[in-house]
Amino acid sequence: MTAGYDPYAFEPFAVTVDLAVFTVRGGALHVLLIRRGQQPYAGAWALPGGFVLPRESAETAARRELAEETGLSEQLVAALHLEQLRTYSEPDRDPRMRVVSVAFTALVPDLPEPAAEGGGDAAHARWLALDEVTELAFDHAVILADARERIGSKLEYTCLATGFCPPEFTLGELQSVYETVWNTALDRPNFRRKVLATPGFVEAVPGAARLTGGRGKPAALYRPGPATTLHPPLLRPEGSSR
Amino acid sequence: MTAGYDPYAFEPFAVTVDLAVFTVRGGALHVLLIRRGQQPYAGAWALPGGFVLPRESAETAARRELAEETGLSEQLVAALHLEQLRTYSEPDRDPRMRVVSVAFTALVPDLPEPAAEGGGDAAHARWLALDEVTELAFDHAVILADARERIGSKLEYTCLATGFCPPEFTLGELQSVYETVWNTALDRPNFRRKVLATPGFVEAVPGAARLTGGRGKPAALYRPGPATTLHPPLLRPEGSSR
DNA sequence: TACTTAATGGTCATGTTGACTATAAACAGG
DNA sequence: CCTGTTTATAGTCAACATGACCATTAAGTA
Numbered sequence: 001m002t003a004g005y006d007p008y009a010f011e012p013f014a015v016t017v018d019l020a021v022f023t024v025r026g027g028a029l030h031v032l033l034i035r036r037g038q039q040p041y042a043g044a045w046a047l048p049g050g051f052v053l054p055r056e057s058a059e060t061a062a063r064r065e066l067a068e069e070t071g072l073s074e075q076l077v078a079a080l081h082l083e084q085l086r087t088y089s090e091p092d093r094d095p096r097m098r099v100v101s102v103a104f105t106a107l108v109p110d111l112p113e114p115a116a117e118g119g120g121d122a123a124h125a126r127w128l129a130l131d132e133v134t135e136l137a138f139d140h141a142v143i144l145a146d147a148r149e150r151i152g153s154k155l156e157y158t159c160l161a162t163g164f165c166p167p168e169f170t171l172g173e174l175q176s177v178y179e180t181v182w183n184t185a186l187d188r189p190n191f192r193r194k195v196l197a198t199p200g201f202v203e204a205v206p207g208a209a210r211l212t213g214g215r216g217k218p219a220a221l222y223r224p225g226p227a228t229t230l231h232p233p234l235l236r237p238e239g240s241s242r
Numbered sequence: 243m244t245a246g247y248d249p250y251a252f253e254p255f256a257v258t259v260d261l262a263v264f265t266v267r268g269g270a271l272h273v274l275l276i277r278r279g280q281q282p283y284a285g286a287w288a289l290p291g292g293f294v295l296p297r298e299s300a301e302t303a304a305r306r307e308l309a310e311e312t313g314l315s316e317q318l319v320a321a322l323h324l325e326q327l328r329t330y331s332e333p334d335r336d337p338r339m340r341v342v343s344v345a346f347t348a349l350v351p352d353l354p355e356p357a358a359e360g361g362g363d364a365a366h367a368r369w370l371a372l373d374e375v376t377e378l379a380f381d382h383a384v385i386l387a388d389a390r391e392r393i394g395s396k397l398e399y400t401c402l403a404t405g406f407c408p409p410e411f412t413l414g415e416l417q418s419v420y421e422t423v424w425n426t427a428l429d430r431p432n433f434r435r436k437v438l439a440t441p442g443f444v445e446a447v448p449g450a451a452r453l454t455g456g457r458g459k460p461a462a463l464y465r466p467g468p469a470t471t472l473h474p475p476l477l478r479p480e481g482s483s484r
Numbered sequence: 485t486a487c488t489t490a491a492t493g494g495t496c497a498t499g500t501t502g503a504c505t506a507t508a509a510a511c512a513g514g
Numbered sequence: 515c516c517t518g519t520t521t522a523t524a525g526t527c528a529a530c531a532t533g534a535c536c537a538t539t540a541a542g543t544a
């Protein structure tokens with residue numbers, strides 16, 4: 001085939017998006033899943049997603065589907081950092097027809113159950129801890145594994161971790177994000193030193209210190225800083241993940 | 243829209259692949275481009291690529307197109323490490339119709355001009371230095387820039403750089419790969435120390451040392467080692483790239 | 485033979501990391 | 515009200531990695 005696109009030479013495919021949206025809840029990594037209502041894989045859990053419409057980019061479609069299917073607030077969905085993971089295009093990944101799917105990942109702070117928002121498709125959406133997830137529809141188990149791996153390595157050299165935290169957070173919360181995603185224990189003073197030594201990673205909230213909540217000495221509050229990457233990176237210890 | 247794929251709800255798209263294949267030649271980063279023969283963008287340079295066929299995955303299509311369009315040897319193409327970059331899906335990226343393109347990157351050692359292989363589409367393929375590249379068809383300039391950035395950061399934490407080198411190479415050649423891609427000068431003894439200290443990055447070729455070629459003391463030859471990632475990474479100096 | 489070039493072998497000060505100890509500020513319970 | 519528990523925060527120290535150099539070796543070349 002030549003450089004040009006010959007309009008007679010292509011077979012039409014369906015193009016969809018799939019989303020692996022993570023949160024940290026109670027020390028465990030959770031992913032947002034929906035229960036399928038129809039064949040194939042009726043009753044199975046699946047990643048939220050759907051068709052890209054004629055005038056949408058994949059990313060636009062991903063935001064729309066996320067809002068429609070999970071009832072996350074419009075505002076949150078619009079502001080969310082969506083990262084394109086990769087595209088899955090094996091010919092038989094959907095038994096009915098040829099479907100090429102662009103997968104995205106996102107991180108959100110701990111949120112109420114999506115169903116709480118009200119009716120519609122969101123009623124079938126739930127957060128599941130990763131080890132509760134067994135059978136997933138289509139090749140979604142592969143997508144989920146790829147997404148988890150991507151998130152883990154992104155934490156090493158980007159400031160992405162703050163995406164799992166509320167707008168103001170303690171260094172302990174930030175550390176537990178790393179520990180949960182990497183499934184490792186980190187030394188608290190060292191973690192603190194590293195984070196504070198990285199310019200722009202976090203910045204102290206002016207006058208505040210969390211008081212009432214937990215036991216123990218109240219922790220200072222921080223906000224995400226302007227930096228997006230970590231130089232040098234915060235590498236996970238040798239045998240982590242999984 | 244619900245979790246399921248409703249067969250009546252989707253618009254068919256064309257799905258293509260595009261390839262950004264790099265090599266290092268004469269101290270400059272080169273990319274493999276083809277001259278378009280038809281509208282739109284007739285006469286412009288473009289990344290090699292083409293339609294995904296009904297029974298192909300995107301990666302299979304990428305290998306096929308690369309072999310067809312550039313005349314690189316089947317063997318090389320089959321063994322090549324193809325990395326999926328990302329998918330480009332803006333609605334108007336192709337003026338004629340809705341085309342979603344999955345982009346790949348690859349690295350090859352310095353090779354003869356593709357046209358040398360013989361006829362066909364390969365006749366329109368050429369290696370161009372990155373700063374000779376001006377106008378590219380479609381959104382290929384964006385894809386190329388993304389690919390360059392990806393390659394640059396991949397060099398930091400993977401052993402990918404050996405992919406630019408012939409099967410046996412000197413540390414000087416390896417270093418010049420880094421210097422070319424990052425567009426920075428590196429200290430030779432320090433680079434050497436770092437590479438040799440990373441287990442599995444390179445291994446010495448048993449009895450050999452390059453003699454005749456250049457002036458100066460002959461350099462030892464190395465082969466790629468079994469490692470795929472660099473721990474800790476080999477970070478580029480602050481203000482590099484571009 | 486002297487000069488140039490590039491590879492290779494070092495040193496040294498600095499910065500970062502991992503392991504660990506110590507102190508401070510809250511709460512819980514008797 | 516005192517004591518122990520919990521968590522945050524501060525600091526120390528050795529091992530290691532890095533950047534900036536200098537020195538030596540082994541080729542080709544004038």
